[in-house]
Amino acid sequence: MTYSEQLLDAIQNHDFSQDKILLKKALDNDSPEILSSLAENLTGYGFTNLAKEVYRDLIAKFPQEDLFKVYLAEILLNDGNDDDGLSLLFDVAKTSPAYLDALLVEADYYQTNGFIETARQKLIEASKIAPQEDAIKFGLAELDYLDGQYEEALTLYQDLIERQKTFGEVNLIQRLFQTEAKLGQYEEASQVIKEHTGDILDIDSKYQAGLVMLAVGDYKKAITYLDEVIDQSPDYVNAYPLLAQAYEHEHDNEQVLRSAQAGLAYNELDETLYSMGARAAANLNELDTAEDLLVKGLKTAPDNGDLRLQLSNLYLHEGKNDENIKLWQDLEDEDVEPQAHWNLAVSYARLDQREQAKSEFLLAYPEFQNNVDFLRQMILFFNSEPNSSDVMQQLLERYLKLVPEDEEMQDLYNQL
Template sequence: MSYSEQLLDAIENHDFSQSKILLKQALDNDTPEVLASLAENLTNYGFTDLSKEVYRALIAKFPRENLFKVYLGEILLNDGQEDDGLSLLYNVSKDSDAYVESLLVQADYYQSNGFFEAARDKLLEALELAPEEDAIKFGLAELYFAAGRYESALDIYQDLIKRQKNFGEVNLIQRLFQTEAKIGNYEEAANIINEHSSDILDIDSKYQAGLVMLSVGDDDKAIEYLDDVINQSPDYVNAYPLLAQAYEHKHDNDQVLRSAQAGLAYNELDETLYSMGAMAAANLKEFDTAEDLLKKGLDIAPDNTNLRLQLSNLYLHEGKFAESIKLYDADNEEELEPQAHWNLAVAYQNLDNSEQAKSEFLLAYPEFQSNPEFLKQMTYFFNTQPNSQDIVKQLLDKYLKLVPDDEDMIDLYNRII
């Protein structure tokens, strides 16, 4: 057994006491081929300090073997020794067999650090030297995709997929339909999914497929993919809001509620699921469930105005007017949204607090002056207030322009003029 093999065995057995000794013996006795393999394995195991020693020894013995310089340069870059790493890579000559490999390592470094143009230039230079090399094309496509240049990425993915469906761990089918979706070609993305459904196997691809199908209105297919995601991994929390949305489109309130409750079991911080679940529960007339969901949501996110409005609406529906008002007790009136003022107006009106109701109606009026339902409510309220004939007439004028055939309001108008 070579010293290199002994060193790797010791590392695999978590015995690091002889590492330095075995490494020196390997460098002194093992063949260059064995040492090259040792360096690669040490890098894969994460022992880069040891692999750097091996590569330096190999470079000293074979100064013209530039591939060792590329491998060492890559390790140095990953370890934060950027100047030394780049210096090694830049010194690989263009006529070297390792030059293209050097360009790829440089491109990866520049991309990782956000230098898109520099990375692209390195990849384009590499592609010019090795135009048939799919690894370079794939790297360029991934770079374009990450930088949001989806049209450029699409052309390359379409070419790559003619020869393979996966590149390394990347599912090219997923990349292709995802890129089409990023461009806005949702129908084309859906067609790709339907044509290659048997190739969409990994969980992330299924999630993305569900999202695309939801975007094109194919709720049944979206549900199919999202169910697969959840069955495969119940804690895939991003799938639950989409699944609830698909069932919402089908007006299946029972399944919306089930999806929301299931998702909240894994992620109690999802404010969207509290809202969707409560809405579905209210539609099912399960008002206690709706109230419980909204209260829990507000405990998690007390500043969520949507949840608070939903709970306020629910309280008004149930005749819990004081509870609806209490939701806004601590808020500055100037910070309240117009719908909150409308809800407060209705609550105060039902509690016979006319002065507060009048104030809230007037605060809500600028936003809802073209809303027939609001104008009708406000008209009926002010018609019960003393000295309000002029404002009632103005409200009726606005309302009847919007709903000219409302006989009750026409009759009221005729009685006050």
């Protein structure tokens, strides 16, 4: 057994007492081929400090073997020793057999550090040397995808998938349908998903598949994928709003509510889930649950106007007029939207606080002057207000233009 093999066996057995001694003996006695394999294995096991010693020894013994420089440079760059790593790579001549490997390592380094165009130039240069090399095509595809050049990325991913479904740890099927989706080609993306269902295994791929199927209106498939995501990882919080949305399209209020409540258990800051859950609860006539969700949602997000308005609508439905009025009292006038003024007008009218109701109806009027439901409510209110004939005439004329067949309103107009 070689000293390199003894060292690797000791590492596998978690015996690190002799690693320095065995490494020195390996460097002094083992062949260059065995040492090269040792360095590769040490790198794979994560013992990069030992691997660096081996590569430095090999470089000293065989300075013309540039590949050892490339391997050492890659370790140094991963360790954050950029200057020494890049110096080794730049030392590799264009005529060297290892020049292609050096370009790939450089491209990876520049991409990792956000220098997309520099990385692209390195890969383009590499592609001229080895135009059929899949590692180069994959690198260019990833750069194009990151840079938003989805058409170019799509062509490369389609070519790669003809030979393999994954590259390293990257699921190419996921990349393909994600790229289609980025281009707005959701139908094509969904077709890729349907054709490669068995290849969509990792949780992120399933989430993205659910997102695409939701976009094309295949809600049952979206539910299947999103359920799998949550089964695999219940704290995958982004899946819950999409799942609730899919169930909403299926008119399954019970599942919408259940999805919203489950999602809020993991992320109580999700304002969308409060809204969707409350809407589903209201549809199920579980008004206490709807109110509880909206109150909690507003405590979490007091500036969320949609939640506030949703709660206001619920209060009106429940006849809780005092609560509805209180809901808007602390807001500045400019922060109260027209629908809120309409809701307040109704509550004040029910409480016979007529001056406040009149004011709120007038504030809401510019926004809802073509809304027949609003106009009808406002007409019925002002019909019992003294000295309102001019307002009534204007309101009735506008209303009857929209609903000329309303005999009750026509009779009111005739009486004027």
